[in-house]
Amino acid sequence: MAISKDLVAASATPLVLTILSKGENYGYAIIKRVRELSKGQMQWTDGMLYPVLHRLEEQKLIQSKWRESETGRKRKYYKIKKEGTKVLKEQQKQWKVVYSTLRQLWEKEPCLT
Amino acid sequence: MFDLNEQIIKWRSNLAQSQTLGSSDIDELESHLREEIEHLTGLKLSDEEAFWVANHRLGSTDSLSTEYEKINSGLKFRRRLSLMITGILAYLLATYFAIAASKGCIWLAATGGIRGYELGIIGFVSQILTLVATFFFGYFICKLILHRPGFRKQINQLTTRFFLLTSLLVFLIIITVSRIFFPVMSVRIMSAQEYGQVAWALAYTKLLWSVLLPALLVMLLIKLRKSDLHEVDA
Numbered sequence: 001m002a003i004s005k006d007l008v009a010a011s012a013t014p015l016v017l018t019i020l021s022k023g024e025n026y027g028y029a030i031i032k033r034v035r036e037l038s039k040g041q042m043q044w045t046d047g048m049l050y051p052v053l054h055r056l057e058e059q060k061l062i063q064s065k066w067r068e069s070e071t072g073r074k075r076k077y078y079k080i081k082k083e084g085t086k087v088l089k090e091q092q093k094q095w096k097v098v099y100s101t102l103r104q105l106w107e108k109e110p111c112l113t
Numbered sequence: 114m115f116d117l118n119e120q121i122i123k124w125r126s127n128l129a130q131s132q133t134l135g136s137s138d139i140d141e142l143e144s145h146l147r148e149e150i151e152h153l154t155g156l157k158l159s160d161e162e163a164f165w166v167a168n169h170r171l172g173s174t175d176s177l178s179t180e181y182e183k184i185n186s187g188l189k190f191r192r193r194l195s196l197m198i199t200g201i202l203a204y205l206l207a208t209y210f211a212i213a214a215s216k217g218c219i220w221l222a223a224t225g226g227i228r229g230y231e232l233g234i235i236g237f238v239s240q241i242l243t244l245v246a247t248f249f250f251g252y253f254i255c256k257l258i259l260h261r262p263g264f265r266k267q268i269n270q271l272t273t274r275f276f277l278l279t280s281l282l283v284f285l286i287i288i289t290v291s292r293i294f295f296p297v298m299s300v301r302i303m304s305a306q307e308y309g310q311v312a313w314a315l316a317y318t319k320l321l322w323s324v325l326l327p328a329l330l331v332m333l334l335i336k337l338r339k340s341d342l343h344e345v346d347a
Contacts, residue, residue, distance in 0.1 A: 028144070050141060075139045
């Protein structure tokens with residue numbers, strides 16, 4: 001089962017912010033992590049993540065820095081900022097509301113009569 | 114034989130042509146691409162297979178450039194603006210140079226014994242010829258340099274930039290000094306009336322240029338606009 005494009009796009013910001021809230025990271029590893037956690041069901045075209053990262057950086061939620069890894073490869077690392085943590089908390093609240101609403105609807109409605 | 118680095122350079126230049134990605138964006142994507150290729154070759158794929166799979170996963174050049182266009186809208190505008198400014202700078206430099214050269218020609222012709230209106234015409238003709246020659250020379254040089262691989266990297270180096278700026282400054286100084294020097298020398302060997310005749314002839318012939326050049330440019334613009342319209346029709 002593949003998740004629809006719109007849903008992937010909508011969840012991109014909280015996904016990225018959550019992964020970065022656990023420590024700084026770079027694009028390739030973020031994509032790998034999402035793929036692992038969703039067992040390959042949340043598949044976005046790899047290149048689409050970077051514009052998301054850049055937009056978040058423009059909004060000053062995260063910051064980036066070019067650094068050389070242990071293997072000598074240059075990578076752009078991203079780190080969450082204070083403002084980003086705040087936005088993430090807000091988004092978590094929103095997603096929880098959406099999730100609990102859907103769950104209530106999907107669970108068997110109690111029959112009163 | 115498949116050359117991975119060569120393919121990546123080609124891929125980079127394709128992305129660069131879309132004009133919506135900055136070089137830092139492309140660097141980041143390349144880093145991703147190489148990492149994915151490394152991962153895939155670890156799964157026993159050949160370099161060529163790994164490149165195409167990684168390329169496919171990253172997304173096509175078109176879709177990448179559309180995505181980046183949304184966040185880099187200022188980039189395209191800045192590039193166009195810098196192109197325009199370069200054009201204006203080139204025009205200014207070329208005209209300054211042409212004016213200096215024509216003053217030099219007037220002085221040379223005056224020492225050769227030529228006087229009066231002919232001298233003015235010589236000045237005008239030499240100015241136009243120098244201008245045209247400079248533009249062709251510049252066009253030729255640009256074509257030669259821009260198609261050389263590694264040029265962009267070179268121009269980003271600090272020493273190259275310093276060298277270019279210094280030579281521009283020296284060039285400007287030489288032009289300005291000769292624009293003052295040549296008329297002074299010319300005035301020394303001819304009477305005020307003769308010099309006035311030169312100025313008179315120059316002023317009239319220049320009138321032609323100031324009408325001709327805008328007319329030419331407007332015609333060019335109309336032609337470009339027309340070819341645009343045809344594209345839309347098709």
